[in-house]
Amino acid sequence: MNRTIDKIFLMLLVMMSSFQSIAAKQPKTDHPLVSPYQGSSIYSKNVMQYEEYRVFKGWDSTAKKYNTQMIEGKVTRILYKNPPERSVLELYRNYQSALNQKNVDVLYECNQANMECVDGYVGAHLRQQFGIHAIGNRSGRYMFAKVDQENHTAYLALAVGEQSTDVHVIELTKMETGMAAVNVAALAAGIDSRGYVVVEGIYFDTDKTQLKKESEPALSAVAKLLQERPQLELYVVGHTDMQGALAHNMNLSTGRAKTVVSALVEKYGISASRLVGHGVGPLAPVAANHQDNGRAKNRRVVLVQRNIAQ
Numbered sequence: 001m002n003r004t005i006d007k008i009f010l011m012l013l014v015m016m017s018s019f020q021s022i023a024a025k026q027p028k029t030d031h032p033l034v035s036p037y038q039g040s041s042i043y044s045k046n047v048m049q050y051e052e053y054r055v056f057k058g059w060d061s062t063a064k065k066y067n068t069q070m071i072e073g074k075v076t077r078i079l080y081k082n083p084p085e086r087s088v089l090e091l092y093r094n095y096q097s098a099l100n101q102k103n104v105d106v107l108y109e110c111n112q113a114n115m116e117c118v119d120g121y122v123g124a125h126l127r128q129q130f131g132i133h134a135i136g137n138r139s140g141r142y143m144f145a146k147v148d149q150e151n152h153t154a155y156l157a158l159a160v161g162e163q164s165t166d167v168h169v170i171e172l173t174k175m176e177t178g179m180a181a182v183n184v185a186a187l188a189a190g191i192d193s194r195g196y197v198v199v200e201g202i203y204f205d206t207d208k209t210q211l212k213k214e215s216e217p218a219l220s221a222v223a224k225l226l227q228e229r230p231q232l233e234l235y236v237v238g239h240t241d242m243q244g245a246l247a248h249n250m251n252l253s254t255g256r257a258k259t260v261v262s263a264l265v266e267k268y269g270i271s272a273s274r275l276v277g278h279g280v281g282p283l284a285p286v287a288a289n290h291q292d293n294g295r296a297k298n299r300r301v302v303l304v305q306r307n308i309a310q
Contacts, residue, residue, distance in 0.1 A: 031076050031169050033147060033154060035098060037091050039083030043164065048292050051075045052206055052299075053170045054243050055144055055157060056130040057108045059118040065245065066129065070206040071155055074171040075292065079133055081164055088113075092141040092160045099156070105146045112140040126159075128290060129243065131168070134161030187225045187303070191232070196304040202260065207244075209255035211263060219260070222303065223268035233306040236260050238279040241295035246281060253279025260301055276306065 028042040036042075053075045057067040082091060110116035112135050118125070122140075126132040134140055140161040147154045157168040190197025201218035204211060211219075226232055238253035238260075257277035264270040287294035 028078075031078060031167065033102070033169050034095070034156065034158070034167050036080050036165070036167070037083065037086065037094050039086075040080040040165065042078060043081045044077075044079045046077045046292065048075045048296075050173065051292050051296060053155075053168070054130060055155070056126065056132060056142070057144060058110055058116075061119050068244070071170050071172070072206050073154075074173045076167075076169045076171075077131060077292075078167045079164055080167065082160075082162070088139055088141055088160055088162055091165065092143075095158055095160065095165075096143075099145065099147075099158075103148050104156070105148070106143060107146055108142075108144040110142050112136065112142070113138060117142055130157075132157070132159045132166050134159040134164045134166045136161055184221050184224050184228070187221060188229070191225075191303065191305050196302055199301045199303060202301045204256055204259075207252065209252065209259045211259055215263075219263055219268070222260075223264055223270060226264070226270050226274065227268075231307070233274045234276075235304040235306055236264075236275055236277045237302045237304055238277070239284060239298060239300045239302065240279075240281050241298040242282040242285070242289035243295065249281035250279055253281045255279070257301065 028045045030036055030042070050073065053071045053073070055069040055071060057069060059065075060067055112118070112122065115138075117135060117140070122135050122137050126135055132142075135142060140159060142160075143156070143158045145156045145158070147156055153172045155170040155172075157166070157170075159166040187197050187199070199218055199222060202211070202215045204215075226234070236257045238255075238257035240249040240253045242249075244252075254277065257279050259277075261272070261275045261277040264275060265272045282289070282298065285294075285298045286300075287297040289295055289298060
């Protein structure tokens with residue numbers, strides 16, 4: 001009898017724990033800029049407070065490449081499951097009507113039923129390259145628009161398909177800085193224990209080699225490390241994520257690495273003979289490239305020790 005009571009009590013505890021866990025989960029909510037079509041339900045949602053977003057702006061059939069644009073800001077990606085018995089056209093026109101009331105400037109539109117978005121196989125490419133799930137090989141409508149509001153500007157990527165709808169909102173917000181302090185001792189420890197160290201806090205303009213002002217604390221820390229260890233010689237290695245063409249990313253990563261070298265030489269007086277900049281593009285990832293947080297980890301600058309003597 002006592003064993004039965006103990007079992008019942010244990011079951012009640014497990015059930016209560018499960019209920020509390022469910023209650024603690026925050027419900028997925030819509031973005032205030034875009035109200036979904038009535039009857040739609042959120043299948044997935046991802047929010048990054050500050051991230052690069054690669055915009056899909058069609059397919060150049062002559063050059064055989066995507067037309068793209070890079071934007072930085074707060075990125076919200078929502079994938080909705082469409083209500084039944086509603087056509088792509090009906091859903092899309094409703095979204096259009098609602099957005100027309102919000103001072104929207106449409107920058108690009110396409111109708112995949114007419115093969116306007118991509119003139120070939122769509123599915124996996126748009127999912128992997130841009131995180132767009134709704135467009136099918138021969139169906140779906142897409143819009144990229146700019147939305148000017150009173151206190152900020154946002155961009156919207158909207159893809160409506162037969163089964164689902166993608167709503168991506170990119171809000172142009174300032175990046176929070178000072179969130180990760182660069183520690184000279186940590187840089188030194190990485191070099192000593194592994195022969196390399198990732199430098200947190202080095203930022204570049206989107207798809208460019210120009211350093212952002214927010215990179216100064218990290219560059220100062222690297223310079224101090226080199227000043228404290230006058231015999232230390234380094235490779236400065238640039239890395240990118242997998243978005244874009246390989247040749248472009250190889251050139252971009254090399255350019256960024258050399259920009260860091262130039263800053264250390266010109267601003268901090270480090271001898272140019274101690275530093276060599278190289279880029280490896282997306283060829284040495286540390287995380288998966290199909291998710292935002294993984295791509296963010298892959299975009300990095302690494303210091304690699306060149307010499308044994310310090």
